[in-house]
Amino acid sequence: MENLSQTFLFFLLSILSQAFYFAKSQSFIGVNYGQVADNLPPPATTANLLQSTSIGKIRLYGTDPAMIKALANTGIAIVIGASNGEIPSLASNPTVAMQWISTNVLPYYPSSNITLISVGNEVLTSGDGNLISQIYPAMQNLQNALASASLAGKIKVSTVHSMAVLTQSDPPSSGTFNPAFGDTMKQMVGFLQQTGSPFTINPYPFFAYRSDPRPDTLAFCLFQKNAGRFDGGSKITYMNMFDAQVDAIHSALNAMGFKDVEIVVAETGWPYRGDSNEVGVSVDNAKAYNGNLVAHLRSKVGTPLMPGKSVDTYIFALYDEDLKPGPTSERSFGLFRPDLTMTYDIGLSKNGDMSPATPSPSTGKPTAWCMPKEGISDSQLQADLDYACGLGIDCGPIQPGGACFMPNTVKSHAAYAMNLLYQTAGRNPWNCDFSQTASLTSSNPSYGPCSYPGGT
Template sequence: MPLFNHNSPLFICAAALCPLFFQFLHFACSQSFIGVNYGQVADNLPPPAATAKLLQSTSIEKVRLYGADPAIIRALADTGIGIVIGAANGDIPALASDPNFAGQWVATNVLPYYPASKILVITVGNEVMTATDQNLISQLLPAMQNVQNALNAASLGGKIKVSTVHSMAVLTQSDPPSSGTFNPGFGGTMKALLQFHQANGSPFMINPYPYFAYQSDPRAETLAFCLFQPNAGRVDSGTGIKYMNMFDAQVDAVHSALNALGFKDVEIVVAETGWPYKGDPTEVGPSLDNAKAFNGNLISHLRSLVGTPLMPGKSVDTYIFALFDEDLKPGPSSERSFGLFKPDLSVTYDVDLSKNSQTPTTPATPATPAPVSPTTPITPVTPVPKPAAGWCVPKPGVSDAQLQSNLDYACAQGILGTAISCRPPLLLILIQAMVSAVILVAIHEEKGDIIWIAEVIISLSVIGQQK
């Protein structure tokens, strides 16, 4: 019987398994959920062309700009790197009141570059809902609508999304995550914004910072929880879910707030999150070890594809703050110390972003946290602009030795908290299933087919080792 006769067992088996295998292989290989913020409040940044080459040498697949610098947008052309561009808060009144201004903005900042430059999203304003100028709040949605209409007129409405970016202070409740709610003081504005997102398929973009939550609750067990490191765990009294890190808790609090208004299907994108590697002596939390631990473990967590407890099985698109330090930013030293890379393009610290080196990073181990009862409440922190409306709690400890001894088991059990990366167990199962099927069929096939089958097995084994 021919090996690939459509009625043969091998053909039937391959037809059933191959689509699943390659779909998962593509999903597992993609790291499109890892992005970085590219701020420009600095006078020592490398040329855009050099920065583009740097990005191409990493696993970073998306870049968020706070404006629409033409030199950067051009430099990223034909690289395949997704780009988020921004209209400044100061542009909102004109965008809201004049559709022609919105059309000109798109004509100037999008049309000359797209599609060679892979513009994904236009953000209209940054943290407008909690900004000092409250007059912008009522103008935000009209501005977004006019930009959307301008994109529609250019036949780009379904290709480039329109959004805005919020601080975690848009939530008045986040503890526990299942109780997440938006500030009722925004009236119907937030609901109208969400209706816009739902109608246009655009994401809700948020800036969760475990770093700021730790500053509000600087205990050893809080630090471990915020850095994805071994700690005691906290059960959400509303769902019975035990949260294992601050990032998941913050993102799920946003999901709960969306759900409470009837918009649970609106996609969440983390527009900013990060940790400073140094700060002033009076600042709590900035250090090289902490920054390396947070960003390294965050990247490992995203690569695990485990998702969050309320949104499992898919990593939220996350833009890490920031690509470079911005030496002209005002404020404490920490504000100028978030860069993953230095102006000379060398790494500030290694968090396994290089395409040429995917070895796991080993985070600094914090002081052993004191035991904390899973039911012990933590006083919620009143949110203020920028800091997260915190939910800082500990989780059960899992040692590096346990993870290293059985990485596949660790993945299967969803054990996180270190920067150890492990292979997706489903991928291994699919490989084993295909190899087993081929071997079984080979027993009943002609001897001449055995050589071909052996080649298939070797190829699949190589794929499995690479993954």
Template sequence: MEGGDSRDHNRSSESTTATAPPTETSPTVGNEVLESNDPSLSSQLLPAMQNLQNALLVSLPVKVSTVNTMAVLAASEPPFAGAFHAELLPSLQGIFGFLQKTGSPFMINPYPYFAYRDDPRPETLAFCLFQPNAGRFDANTNINYMNMWDAQLDAVKSALKSAGFADLEFVVAETGWPYKGDPNENGASVDNAKAFNGNLVQHLRSMVGTPLMPGKSVDTYIFALYDEDLKPGPESERSFGLFHPDLSMTYDVGLKKSSSSGSSQPTPSSPSKKPATAWCLPKPGATDEELQANLDYACSQEEVDCTAIQPGGVCFEPNTVRSHAAYAMNQLYQISGRNSWDCDFRQSAILSSDNPSYDTCVYPGS
């Protein structure tokens, strides 16, 4: 199942928001209660939510909800076929009605990491990390999904529609990627965690949305501020923290702000990795097949304008895959945050301080 079954990954540590948080306080009742396989808890969930809502409304403008994993979905691939487990629908229908009546969001925890852990193919990793890939085609909607995040969120949207609550808002209560894991935990590394969280932040800030929810950025909370170092289970369960206890960053995803201006001030983990003025270009050994995939991916992004490399464009000549890919890859790098991981393209790109512009063809620069 797309997104993986994370029934055994209950979380309680703090998260940090990647988009604007909801305007009202949103306390949650329980954590992944419907996935606990305890019918007595499931039957008590809605009454508990109603009681808390009634108690808090006396003094606070609250919107009470409860948090769920992607395991509440029986199907999520392709996204159009998203549907909740039939045995959970009676409980969910009551909860959805309560959320709709109170204006509260449905809360879900999509983790592309678990999808890659269960399907450790290189193409799956690229799909999960927002990196160049061939995409996954949904024949029902004729949409070619370019990343797991959009596919997971649209699967939730489809499931809500199928349940009769198409307009119910939802919030991502948790998502993240571990920077360390046991030897058998595929993909748990600093580079992958940095790529996923960094690219996710840029994707959300772009306000592009998803194919089924265009122009909208779902409120999203990144798990977690700090490691849960006493948590049982595999090493990855204790390795989601963005910060150490001394407030130094485990790695930088562009969320740090300066105290003076409040503007985003990413602190590179290694200043030597990115020249002061840099362009993202193909590596000398990159193949035409790799570069064609990079070209297709970059030009498929809404923010990238590939007009200049079309016939008659100022950068069309020389008419080679390498030249066109260089222009598109660099443009995507420049608008994605100019972090070192934005110029990776599955290790087929490199940052250069040499300006590749020529004649009237101008490459955007840092």
């Protein structure tokens, strides 16, 4: 009886610890764990690191048993991968697929929370016609093997694509898949719809900027203040490249008749270091992209074509991969160093401030509020408003029914949002610039039920 009680107590504590983790993690924020390196921390150390963050998902490129075991009972969702080299045997022999599931899934599930199997990586744009023809049968055989193990629906099957599967992506409403993939793409997306699996994509605004290195493109890619880009098809002005790229995929799926298929961002990131001839590579830019991306996801505003829900997004990458070939940037995407210190802080630590919040007064700086300058046009103020709210601040008070909704003018709403961003971003003079459309004032703009946060 005592052993049974101890077993039950252990089970209860395990459930409670997972519930506590889920309460503080954010399921839509994931990270990629690449292993082309010779200096990675032990798997158990990495699992502990992840539990100290708000990261709720991890993507493995293979099926590393030690890492999968280390993640057991953490609640962290795990993506495992079948390599491109495994696709031919998985496609040609259902028994191989069943053995793959028996070896790489059944010994660990459900203690290790495996949720998705990624079959290959960027196969359609690999140029290997033989592999392209085999990707769909391989996915089918793995799905059937999961069904035989009574895991269909619990673990999904998909494959990861690069943005190059699109022949048209700008503007986002014109998103179209390359017709050369024809029936293969249609079969695969039909499979995803039938099984409830996601379409997984690798959007990298960094690469978009590299091919168009203008200052306004950089701001657009980094979620920073910019004029936006108008989509004549949808009549939407996009304020960042991430939303534009994801919505281009949504448009392509819609054009094919599969608008309800979920989209998951399997990889996105920004290198913090590079060679002298690499544009846009810096710690500041990497911190701006990944930090603003996390804030954008936490705001749950979604994208213009998919509002109100954050797309599950896996940031590349947890650590640098020091053995990767190519330019220095290829080895410089890590959020953490091998000694577990942060390369730069984007607010993922559970012990730190993970999201913008209404600040409490602090000493050292005079009371000030950030307000729009006189004579600024409504179109410019709307851009300021979209920019501030797009970074994840609480714009609820200026929504219908909110304490600051009235007066219902662009100027009033922009003033509230610009001030709140200034107060939460550090109350530095440069936090109240907004491309020279705002300035600080010592006059409290609060009125009636509407309170403007202010710092001292």
